[in-house]
Amino acid sequence: MSAVERPVEPAAAVRPAEPEPAADARRTPGEGGIWVFILADMTVFALMFGALVLLQADDPARYELGQDHLHVGVGVANTIVLLGSSLAVALAVRHARAGALVPARRLFSVAFGCALLFWALKLYEYTSLGGDGVSARENEFFLYYFSFTGVHLLHVTLGLAGLAGVVRLTRRPALSDHERSLVETGASYWHMVDLLWIVLFALLYLYG
């Protein structure tokens, strides 16, 4: 049988995940404006990272004393929760592009659940620190800790709203090109929330 006559592999026709794009088919996911926002937001967070590095360099012993009050296990758990949510979102985007909206919705719902779990773990850590008598007025370390993780938690909250919107979109029978782009936009924002936490976690819990 020649290559031309060879039948198409049935599994390939129903495979939900999108194949890797060819090298010459470069495209950036989502609406163009989201990348301006993401890169600008990452730059603002870079200033916060710089503030933490300067604080640690100024007084390493005091910084370490502050770190000793944090629950590093909770920080690790939250990092893994966000990484898992990012994987779910990346898989969901591939399903959505392939038109498989039911598994896409399930995966976006998993990511939404992960975001809620992140919120719950953060609330537990804040409450636990409060129980130890620690507040943002304690010293500069905790001022930065509560401010920066609070700003990040605000991003998580906006991400929750975005994920809820994407879950709603994937309830439709099919997506238009614009709706597919909106799904990618929400996904890109969520990945940014994940990568900002990766750096905040390292600088607040491990650095020094």
Added chain:
Amino acid sequence: MRRPNSALYAVLAVLVVATIASWWLGDDHGLGTGDVAIVAVLAVTFAKVWLVGMHFMELRHARPVVKGLFNAYVVAVPTALFALHLAA
């Protein structure tokens, strides 16, 4: 045959292992304190950021300007942070 999503699962595995390893190493098991520990934490952290960007955000297939700005961030920010540490 390799499953089309297997690369994403592999990236997650690397990210989780790197997270747990950096926690263990930072917890008085090897890195200790000082410049070496700081360079190690920054390098592992921004390698994780790069993996998220290239694989989960799909920037490896993005327009060169977006991919280039992201790559510049992943190199420039930890470099600037370490320079700040040395200068402080």
